[in-house]
Each structure stands twice: as C-alpha cells, then as structure tokens.
Amino acid sequence: MLTIGQLAAFAGVTVRAVRHYHQVGLLPEPERDASGYRRYGARAAVSLIKIRTLAHAGVPLSRIGEMLEADPAAFATAVEGIDNQLRAEIDRLELSRKQIAQLPDIETLALPPEVISYLDLLREIGASEGIVEGERDGWILVAARWPHLIGPVMAAKRAQLEDPRLVRLYRLLSELLADGTADEPRLVEVADILAALAEDAYDAGELTLPEMARDEVAVSLLDAMPLEADPRAARLLELLRERGWTGWTNLERLPGSDERS
Template identity: 45%
Template structure:
C-alpha cells in the first residue's frame, strides 16, 4: 500500500497532478486508513500509468476517460481523431517557428506577408527610421481597425513604389519633417503631392470606405508617431489645392 507521495514517485508525476486526476474522475480516490492517510494499491499504479501515458501523448484530460472506457474500435477512433488534432497543432507551431526564423525584427510579426513585402521595398528608398516606423505602424493599425480596406489599398501602394513621382514625394515628406511650417519649399512639395494625388485612386473611392467609421479614417490617415508642424501645413496646402482642382474639374464638366 502506497502513500500519495510514493505513488507520485512511481508514476513520475507530482502529488498535485494526482489530486487533479482525482478531481476530474480519472483516478479513483481511495478511502483513508485509520491514521487518516489515503493508501493506494497496485491497481492505482496501473490506472495512474495509463492516465499519465495518455496525457503525455497529448490527449486532453477531458477526453482521457472516454478513451479509457471505450472498446477497442471506439478507442482507435478516438485516438485517430486526437492524433489528427495534434498533427494540425504541430503544423501551426511549425508555421510559427518558420515565421520567427524568417523575420529579423519582432515588430514585423504584427504584419501580414504582403505588408512585409511593402516594407522591404520601402526600405530601399532610404527614408528615415522614424518615417518608416510611422508607415509600418499605420499598416499595423490599418489591419487592426479596417483590415479589408487596408488589403484593398496595399496593392496600389506597393505598385507606387516603382513610381518615380511617388518616391520623390515620399522623400520630400521625409526631408520636410523638421522644416518650419513657413518654409517656402513646402509650396513646391504640396504641388508635387497634389499632382500625384490627382492621378491616384483616392481612398474614399475604394469599395467599403463608406462602411468604415469616420474616427477610424482619422486614425488611419494621420501621421503616426510624428509630430511635424511642417507636415500639418502640408496637409492644409494639399487639401486647399485638391479642393480647387475638384471645383475646376466640376466646372469644366458641367460647362
């Protein structure tokens, strides 16, 4: 007759684990002897060994009793089902390991493959680190708040990385981060950005835009992590130019 500590030692588990098995009905709990201790017999060693073997093989505790109580055919079916679940779980873990080995920076784990491809190509442009981080954080926020819209936008943005005018505007913004909002060079940069915007597909024209809350749009179109008075001035200049261009276009259309 064994104490719970001796039984645990034989099975290679803790006494806490045995108490858990008792609570879940996986191992019969013996009566106490005259001294108030529970004593376990040889059958307890056999029963505990079966439970521990199944648990270590990956069978969930909630399903061990079903496996132990099943006949041969039912037990085989149960094990096959659990084996398939384990293999699926292993595949998911292997995919995670592959991603961890592939990415050189943990923050990129927050982005899907297509956004990572964009960031890899963007890095070749030579923007400042804080500008790159703002763009990256914009995509992270985009996928969190409006994933469908962000997926729709991304292919066109990726294609623009091969557009000299777009790259020039990106570099212009990068240079202008620390400029004074009164810097005369902002007018020239605003002209270039306006010309670019007029030939690009506007975000507001994309499918699903009208279903995105306005506060989400405000977040997605902001300059994350960069406090630049020059950029704020640029936004004002570009908005004014786009409004004028739209009015002229509408006048020409109706005329």
C-alpha cells in the same frame, strides 16, 4: 498502503498531478484513515500508471476516462481517432515551421517587396530612419487593407520621388524629427510643400484613390499614426487648414479654397 506522496513517486508523477486526477474524476479519492491521511492500494497504483501512460501518449484528459473503461474494439477505435488528430496537429506545426522560416526580419515584417524597395529609396534621398520607420508602419496598414493596390500605388510613389519638392519635404521632416523642436519656420515650409503637392494632385485628379478614401476605419488609423508619433503633427494640420486643406491620408480641399496656396 501508500501515502499520496509514495503513490506519486511509485507511478512517476507529481503529487499535484494525482490531486488533479482526483478533481477531474479520473482517479477515485480514498477516504482518510484514523490518522487523517489518505491511503492508496495496488488498484490505485495500477489506475494511476494507466492514466499516466495515456496522458504521456498525448491522450486528452477528457478522453482518458472513457478509454480506461472501453472494450478492446472501442479502445482501438479511440486510439485511431486520437492518432488522426495528432497527425493533423503535426501537419499544422510543420506548416507553421515552414512559414516561420520564411519570415523576413523585423524591419520588413508584413511588407511586400515593392514597399521595401520604396523605403530604401527614401533612405537614398536623405530620409532619416525615424521617418522611414513611420512610413514603414503606415504601409503595413495599407498593405494589409488594400494588398491589391500596392503595385500601382508604389509605382506612383516612386515616380513622385522625382519631384525635388518631395525630396525636400522628407529632408525637412527628418530634420524636425531629429531635433525635436517646434520649429515654426520649418513647419510652415512643410505645410507649404504639402499644400502645393496636394494642389497639383487635385488638378490632375490624383489626390486619393476612391477605394481608399471610402474606407473610414483604415483612413482613421492612418490619420492617427502621425498624431500619435509626434505632437507637432497637430500644428501641421492647422497650417494645412490655413492653406485650404483638411485631412491627412484623405486630403480634401476646404470649401471656398479655390485659389492656389
């Protein structure tokens, strides 16, 4: 007769595994002998080896009990079903491997090529990596929510970079991010540029795409990004409001603000 440790060693499993098989009802738990120990015989060893063999083959523990009691035909049917499940899992894992291998680096993860190209343009006009990083995260949200709009939106954004005011805006924001100070003159200049750009877009009917403006959840997430990233964004919103504009992603003219800032 074997102790639980001797049984586990003979069958090539751990004592913890034997106890777990007891708990789930796969291996009967013997009564304790007069010395207070549980003793296992040959039948327990045979059962444990069968359980170990099936478990190592990939059979779920929930299926092992029925397979141990099955006749040859039922056992073969169960094996075929489990084999089909394993094949499906292998196919899923192979697909995952292919998808993992095709993932870009972390800097461009979840971004379409049009956005990556635009971010490179921002670097070329002098935007800092901190500003580019903030833009990148914002475009991840946009691309996830409106993938069909990325093409036309990016074309418009690239065209806007021809405007020297926008170039100046990105450089100012980069300077502010770099020095970390609440530089009021530069914040005022940023607000002036944003208000002027908003005014031009408003006059041209290009302020915000209706489909984007109606999506309150996405807009709220995009609006939260600058506020979460930099407390000075709140002051910038105040300055924009003084110039007749409210909002961030979905910029809107305040009632009664009809004159150009």
